[in-house]
Amino acid sequence: MSGLSPCFAQCRLLALLLVIGAVGCTSVRLPPGSYSETRGLGVIMWEGKTLQIASNHTFAYSRWSDDINSGRYGTGTYQLTGTKLLLQFQESPPIVVGVQAQQLALPPDSLLLTFTILGRPVVGTAEAAPVSGATIAARDEKGKPVAAVSSNAAGRASLRVPPSTAQISVESLGFVTWRQACPPGSTAYRLELPPNDGTAYAAGTVLKFRLVRRPPPNTLVMKRGKNQTVFKRD
Missing domain, CATH: 2.40.128.490 (Uncharacterised protein PF14869 family, DUF4488)
Structure with a gap:
């Protein structure tokens, strides 16, 4: 054979161009x-x-x-x-508030909630730190606050819950808000709040x-x- 046919040569050239194009479009790490x-x-x-x-x-x-x-x-x-x-x-993935709850041995007619509130205000923080000034509120069925307290410098607070309470919430600027139904008995909570994304x-x-x-x-x-x-x- 004296040489490649024009058709075969064109096919080889087209294949080479396709390979070069594929390499050029490959995502680099x-x-x-x-x-x-x-x-x-x-x-x-x-x-x-x-x-x-x-x-x-x-x-x-x-x-x-x-x-x-x-x-x-x-x-x-x-x-x-x-x-x-x-x-x-x-x-x-959904943002989850870390919650630990433990019932308190108090008289049934006295509903007391205690809180230890920690948080990570900055992404990548190694350890959660106490959140001071967080608002802990007792709310009625319409979501209206009926009682509220603020956490201290150690992130701790106690809330005496009125009979009309249907829900409790914990809010602090920069963190995810936590809400849940009011527990039937006195409870100690330890919350770890993730940053608000x-x-x-x-x-x-x-x-x-x-x-x-x-x-x-x-x-x-x-x-x-x-x-x-x-x-x-x-």
Whole structure:
């Protein structure tokens, strides 16, 4: 054979182009780790974002601040093709308040509730801390407060429950509100409140970013529209 037929040569060229295209569209992995927003050496930040990247193309995106309004944006999977980064949010697990309850040996005509309230106001806090100033309320069937107290610096409070009480609640700014039906007898509660994730993205949301090429080592420079955010790996 003196050479390849034109048809065979065209088929080989088409196959090569398809392979190159497939490689170019393959999602690239980001270096795993926790990336924190930075605004330059020596710049004091009162709020920022954290992007945690895992080795299996999953992420956790959250925000933090010096006030108590911190929380997560959500979790999901990411795709990085060239300089285009897509964060695809998935349904987050339900937020659960940790509750421990123990009945108190008190006369049946005396309904007393005691509380120890802990919380994690910032995502990633190692240990829960006492929540002072939380409002513990006894509510009637319409949800109207009929009695209320506030937790002290140690996160503790006691509430004498009126007969008209149908529900009890615990509220504190920056934390998930806890509610439940009033117990039939005196009870001691220990609550661990998670942060209020009111800013979480709904499942199916996709955030589109463009990565700036060749940033410093262990750094991600992400642009979304006119906004640019710099993340430094911890």
